[in-house]
Amino acid sequence: MSKVRRMKLGSQGFEVSVQGLGCMGMSAYYGPPKPEEDMIALIHHAIDSGVTFLDTSDVYGPHTNEVLLGKALKGGWRDKVELATxxxxxxxxxxxxxxxxxxxxxxxxCEASLKRLDIDCIDLYYQHRIDTKVPTEITMGELKKLVEEGKIKYIGLSEASASTIRRAHAVHPITAVQLEWSLWSRDVEEDIVPTCRELGIGIVAYSPLGRGFLSYGPAMVEKFTPQDFRKMLPRFWPENVAHNKTIFERVSEIAARKGCTSAQLALSWVHHQGDDVCPIPGTTKTENLDQNIGALSVKLLPEDMAELETLASADAVKGERYTSGFLTWKDSETPALSF
Incomplete structure (x- = not known):
């Protein structure tokens, strides 16, 4: 298998694999935790294949996913990866x-994550969600100190509005913004993506396969375990799945024409958004990881992109991304800084 190519993420010199690996599902939220030794083997296989940009969070588990990655990176593996939490x-x-x-x-x-991961420095440290009670300048001020102390190298934001990104970037350069971007989550294209590009901020696309829906379609929903939090998300409610399956069916038809899987087509579409975009599909299976890497070889012509974007227009999907209570960029405004 050919090695995954590299890319510059953001404007501060951070280099990552052009496709990353989201590690959340190994430990939490998408059903019960997977066997530790299998997940460590999967992580090592990803790294050997050139997928070196690993994504976790302290809330995955909580904490258990960081502990898993800490174990996986023992014995010389740490130096081969770019680690984001x-x-x-x-x-x-x-x-x-x-x-x-x-x-x-x-x-x-930060101190707790360093301990769980058993490392001296975090490569990319994201604010996972924006605290709407604290001016972003205050939060960023502390992150800037952590950079100066050598505890983190680069700063990221996740699910941040355009105005929050601008204000945060004015305190210390933001290297990457993580956002949900896929054929069925396209509302970031209007304001957030252009803001990132104007400021030279890299874009990390999570759930580029629509949390698995663009890989498996409605059949996946029937197999959700009781612990799978996707059951709570409006897009996976039965009345919305009945509508949303049309997108999966159309994507599958185009994929068959292109000689690839629906997952590879959907992932390739994200890759074709620009050389500043790094998708981080998650998986717990080696064959899916290999298939995701295969998406890098799928070439889409302008007419392919147009066809996909017509069938998956921003208002084509039924159901919100999250239920209320899960803050997203739509409500990430913070108070003005007062002196």
Missing amino acids: KFGGKWSTGGKPEICGDPAYVREC
Whole structure:
């Protein structure tokens, strides 16, 4: 298998594999945790294949995904990867997600992630969700200190609005913004993607396969385990799946014509958005990882792109990405900084 090519992410010199690996599903949210030894073998296979940009978060598990990656990177593997993790989300005593961007919490999270990952420095540290109670300048000020102290190399934001990105970038350069971008999540194209490009910020696309829907279609929904949080998401509710399956069917038809799978076509579409975009599809299976790498060989002509974008227009999908309670860029405004 040919090695995955490299790309510059953002304007600060950070280099990553052109496709990353989202590690969340190995430990949490998409059903029960997978066997540790199998996931470590998968991570090593990804690295050997050239997929070296690994994505985790302290909230995955919580904590167990970072611990898994820490184990996987022992014995010389750490130097072969670009490691991204995140802070900002936590579970309250009532079990509801809370967001915190207080400086003391930022530092506490960073120190804890370094310990769990068993590393000295995090390559890319994202604010996972924006705390709407704390001016972004305050949160960024602490992240800037962590860079100066050598605890993190680069700063990222996830699910941030265009105005939040601008304000944060004015405090310290943002290297990457992570956002949901796929054939069935395209609303970021209007404002956020152009803002990132204007400021020279790299774009990391999570869930580029529509949380698996663009790979498997409605059949996947029937196999959800009780622990699978996708059951809560409106797009996977039965009345919406009945509508959304049309997109999967059309994508599958085009993929058959192009001689690839629907997943490869959907992933290739994200890759074709520009050389500043790095998708991070997650998987727990070696064959899926290899298939995702195969998407890099799928060439799409302008007419292919146009056809895909017509069938998957921004308003074609039924159901919101999240239920209320999961903050997204649409409500990530923070208070003005007061002196």
